Amino acid sequence: MLVEDERVVAFDLKNQLQSLGYRVGAMVGSGEQAVECVADVAPDLVLMDIHLEGVMDGVEAATTIQSQHQIPVIYLTAFAEDDTLRRALDSRPFGYLVKPWDIRELHASIQMALARREVEVAVEKSELRLKLAMDAASLGVFEWQPQDDRMHGDGHLTAMFGDRQMPLDDSWEHSFLARVHASDRERVVSGLSDALSGPEAVRIEFRTARNNGGPHFLEANVKVHQGANAERRVVGVLQDVTQRHQTEDRLRQSSVVFHTAAEALVIVNAEYRISAVNAAFTRITGYSEVDALGFDTDVLLRVRRDGAGGRDVFAALEASPEGYWQGEVFCHRRNGERFPAWQSLSVVRNAGGSVSNYVIAFSDVSEMHVAEEKLHHLAHHDPLTGLPNRLLFDDRIEQAIEQAHRLQQHFLLLFLDLDSFKVVNDTLGHIMGDELLRVVAGRLRNVLRGTDTIARLGGDEFVVLAGGASPDYAADLARKILHVLGAPVSLGNESVTVSGSIGIAVYPDNGSDRHELMRAADIAMYSAKAAGRNRYQFYSQGMAERSNERLSMEQGLRRAIEEEQLLVYYQPQVDLADGRIFGVEALVRWNHPELGMIPPVRFIPIAEESGVIDSLGRWVLERACRDILGLSESLGQQLGLAVNVSAREFTREDFVVTVRDTLARTGFPPACLELEITESTLQVIEQSVEILGALKAIGISISIDDFGTGYSSLSVLRDLPIDRIKIDRSFVQYLPEKPDGIAIVEAIVAIATSMHMEIIVEGIERPEQAAILFRLGCGAGQGYLFSRPVPHAALVHLLTQG
Numbered sequence: 098m099l100v101e102d103e104r105v106v107a108f109d110l111k112n113q114l115q116s117l118g119y120r121v122g123a124m125v126g127s128g129e130q131a132v133e134c135v136a137d138v139a140p141d142l143v144l145m146d147i148h149l150e151g152v153m154d155g156v157e158a159a160t161t162i163q164s165q166h167q168i169p170v171i172y173l174t175a176f177a178e179d180d181t182l183r184r185a186l187d188s189r190p191f192g193y194l195v196k197p198w199d200i201r202e203l204h205a206s207i208q209m210a211l212a213r214r215e216v217e218v219a220v221e222k223s224e225l226r227l228k229l230a231m232d233a234a235s236l237g238v239f240e241w242q243p244q245d246d247r248m249h250g251d252g253h254l255t256a257m258f259g260d261r262q263m264p265l266d267d268s269w270e271h272s273f274l275a276r277v278h279a280s281d282r283e284r285v286v287s288g289l290s291d292a293l294s295g296p297e298a299v300r301i302e303f304r305t306a307r308n309n310g311g312p313h314f315l316e317a318n319v320k321v322h323q324g325a326n327a328e329r330r331v332v333g334v335l336q337d338v339t340q341r342h343q344t345e346d347r348l349r350q351s352s353v354v355f356h357t358a359a360e361a362l363v364i365v366n367a368e369y370r371i372s373a374v375n376a377a378f379t380r381i382t383g384y385s386e387v388d389a390l391g392f393d394t395d396v397l398l399r400v401r402r403d404g405a406g407g408r409d410v411f412a413a414l415e416a417s418p419e420g421y422w423q424g425e426v427f428c429h430r431r432n433g434e435r436f437p438a439w440q441s442l443s444v445v446r447n448a449g450g451s452v453s454n455y456v457i458a459f460s461d462v463s464e465m466h467v468a469e470e471k472l473h474h475l476a477h478h479d480p481l482t483g484l485p486n487r488l489l490f491d492d493r494i495e496q497a498i499e500q501a502h503r504l505q506q507h508f509l510l511l512f513l514d515l516d517s518f519k520v521v522n523d524t525l526g527h528i529m530g531d532e533l534l535r536v537v538a539g540r541l542r543n544v545l546r547g548t549d550t551i552a553r554l555g556g557d558e559f560v561v562l563a564g565g566a567s568p569d570y571a572a573d574l575a576r577k578i579l580h581v582l583g584a585p586v587s588l589g590n591e592s593v594t595v596s597g598s599i600g601i602a603v604y605p606d607n608g609s610d611r612h613e614l615m616r617a618a619d620i621a622m623y624s625a626k627a628a629g630r631n632r633y634q635f636y637s638q639g640m641a642e643r644s645n646e647r648l649s650m651e652q653g654l655r656r657a658i659e660e661e662q663l664l665v666y667y668q669p670q671v672d673l674a675d676g677r678i679f680g681v682e683a684l685v686r687w688n689h690p691e692l693g694m695i696p697p698v699r700f701i702p703i704a705e706e707s708g709v710i711d712s713l714g715r716w717v718l719e720r721a722c723r724d725i726l727g728l729s730e731s732l733g734q735q736l737g738l739a740v741n742v743s744a745r746e747f748t749r750e751d752f753v754v755t756v757r758d759t760l761a762r763t764g765f766p767p768a769c770l771e772l773e774i775t776e777s778t779l780q781v782i783e784q785s786v787e788i789l790g791a792l793k794a795i796g797i798s799i800s801i802d803d804f805g806t807g808y809s810s811l812s813v814l815r816d817l818p819i820d821r822i823k824i825d826r827s828f829v830q831y832l833p834e835k836p837d838g839i840a841i842v843e844a845i846v847a848i849a850t851s852m853h854m855e856i857i858v859e860g861i862e863r864p865e866q867a868a869i870l871f872r873l874g875c876g877a878g879q880g881y882l883f884s885r886p887v888p889h890a891a892l893v894h895l896l897t898q899g
């Protein structure tokens with residue numbers, strides 16, 4: 098393109114150029130036209146006159162063309178004064194020819210300008226390529242000239258350092274080091290000094306001071322370049338390696354987790370061959386990594402994967418979307434020991450989606466199994482005796498019913514309840530009570546067959562499930578049980594004898610399901626208790642009826658006190674020497690609204706078992722104290738009062754306090770009160786001594802009821818503060834016909850005399866009995882001979898009217 102305002106000169110020049118082989122694409126006469134049409138023409142070169150018509154001169158037009166289109170310009174001018182030259186130079190022209198020029202000179206200038214432009218274009222392209230590459234790799238670059246401490250930077254430095262303004266053009270310290278994390282600056286300075294001291298490139302890794310909240314990790318590859326004038330330039334390429342760092346961190350963490358995990362971890366390849374194991378694997382299996390590498394885990398550990406498809410689990414895993422399986426397997430250690438393991442299998446896929454590895458994790462769950470078994474045992478066994486508990490027994494009885502039903506067979510259910518266990522427990526304490534239960538459990542175990550099931554349902558209740566149905570076998574078994582129970586048990590320093598009551602039910606005769614059977618055996622057991630304890634009873638329909646009656650009686654008894662259905666009868670006690678009434682025994686009666694007068698033998702045992710005896714006993718004592726005190730006052734002579742106390746009342750914690758309070762409340766003199774306690778109540782000495790001592794301290798007398806029917810040892814009696822012995826009716830009943838009775842009475846009298854105890858005899862019905870007993874040394878007695886137990890009014894009448 099030619100820019101010349103003198104047309105003649107322009108045409109001449111055009112001709113010259115064409116003669117040299119150039120094509121003139123455009124010829125314009127002003128700077129404005131040149132700037133306007135240069136984009137359309139896109140010339141390789143512009144020949145520009147400096148002095149042009151119009152506002153814009155050649156230098157201005159050339160500057161614009163250069164900056165906007167990077168097209169080389171050669172000035173053609175008639176002027177070469179300094180000012181014009183300086184302006185022209187500032188526009189970085191490709192040539193400057195002063196008119197008149199030689200045609201060869203013009204040709205040479207044009208050729209050199211085109212050649213220089215070609216080089217420039219190549220450099221620009223190369224720079225662009227470099228810039229694009231840096232963009233693609235998100236690289237930054239800096240150049241530092243140590244001699245003038247200038248630093249230039251380019252590329253992705255802004256993103257790396259998190260600065261708003263980043264192209265660096267400042268001192269090294271200010272523009273670069275200030276952006277390095279304070280802790281890493283020393284390392285960067287040292288790295289740079291290494292780079293300066295040698296020809297090798299130096300890699301320096303550091304953190305930025307800040308970048309979006311947290312530092313970024315940068316890697317700089319720095320190298321020193323020596324310039325032609327011996328000036329050194331340090332060039333560094335920077336790369337953001339934060340993500341790589343995070344990945345490396347995660348890998349390091351994973352590695353620590355892998356090696357320190359408590360679970361055995363195994364990495365296998367797609368062919369199931371082990372490529373890595375951790376320390377836990379070695380600890381659990383006994384195989385080191387060297388032992389295991391290359392082996393198939395399932396083969397090495399002889400894995401048995403029941404129910405999970407064995408080896409096929411890997412194939413299934415590969416096909417499943419979750420790529421995960423877990424379950425229990427059995428493995429073998431190096432020493433051959435088999436152990437259960439909880440195993441997880443996971444698939445690892447490569448970028449292409451195919452399986453590259455499997456990760457196998459497992460832990461030894463042997464201890465968990467042992468704990469589970471213990472828990473299972475605890476849940477199904479009585480911790481005290483080790484016998485099956487109710488839960489396990491329920492299961493066994495269900496199984497027995499199912500089997501017996503299928504095979505049309507019978508089986509036996511025996512329900513055993515210890516007699517007087519509560520007395521032992523309350524008086525000797527729970528530790529001794531527990532020991533007694535353990536002993537009983539051991540004895541029961543010994544007497545039963547291995548195929549029988551014995552369980553403790555709680556308290557002193559045991560059940561036995563035994564095969565067979567013959568009544569003889571059942572009776573034989575029950576007798577054996579009662580026999581082994583009867584042997585004395587040593588509890589600490591004491592020797593205690595217990596008995597049991599057994600109820601027997603037969604499947605399917607007495608019940609077709611567990612509940613019916615248990616109820617039948619339970620009723621039969623209660624029937625055995627009611628019949629005198631230490632015996633067994635087969636279930637019968639009549640028992641069920643009696644049991645229902647017992648239940649309704651128990652409920653009725655609770656109301657009886659409030660509804661004033663209870664009465665106290667009194668039986669006089671007389672001096673056998675002269676027949677004088679010196680006292681009375683209080684005997685409770687129940688005037689049932691529907692059943693009429695119920696004797697105590699029918700309801701006292703129920704009151705004892707149900708606990709109603711506590712309130713009943715309190716009521717009788719208070720009523721009797723009031724009645725007899727009132728009567729004594731009207732007679733002008735204090736009568737003695739004997740009140741029965743059952744074992745349960747006697748061992749109650751507040752018993753002594755209750756008695757003392759009653760005496761205080763009623764004003765009855767303690768010295769005239771006698772409490773009658775049966776022999777069995779005194780069985781457990783330690784606590785009895787304490788309670789009896791407390792009662793004696795109040796001034797109350799104690800007599801032993803039904804003496805001779807229990808098992809009091811004489812040495813026991815000697816240590817107790819007993820005032821009187823009451824000889825049981827059974828020894829008097831057949832007097833004088835049966836001489837045995839006389840011998841027993843003689844013996845009891847001898848014992849009582851030696852122990853300074855008084856004697857009273859019950860059940861005297863005939864005068865000759867009274868005479869014999871008096872002759873044998875019995876000072877007092879009571880019985881139908883003198884008076885039946887009578888209501889209070891009748892007693893008043895008897896004593897006042899004679």
Ligand SMILES: Nc1nc2c(ncn2[C@@H]2O[C@H](COP(=O)(O)O[C@H]3[C@@H](O)[C@H](n4cnc5c(=O)[nH]c(N)nc54)O[C@@H]3COP(=O)(O)O)[C@@H](O)[C@H]2O)c(=O)[nH]1
Nearest residue numbers: 684685696697698717741742743802859860861862880881
């Ligand atoms: N804990 C409590 N027990 C009590 C209370 N009241 C009574 N009882 C106990 O009931 C048992 C039975 O008493 P009961 O039916 O009243 O019989 C007494 C007399 O009626 C009877 N007896 C008296 N003399 C004769 C006789 O000549 N022949 C004959 N067949 N029976 C006679 O004996 C019973 C008195 O017994 P005991 O107490 O051993 O002196 C009774 O044994 C009490 O244990 C109570 O309030 N609390």
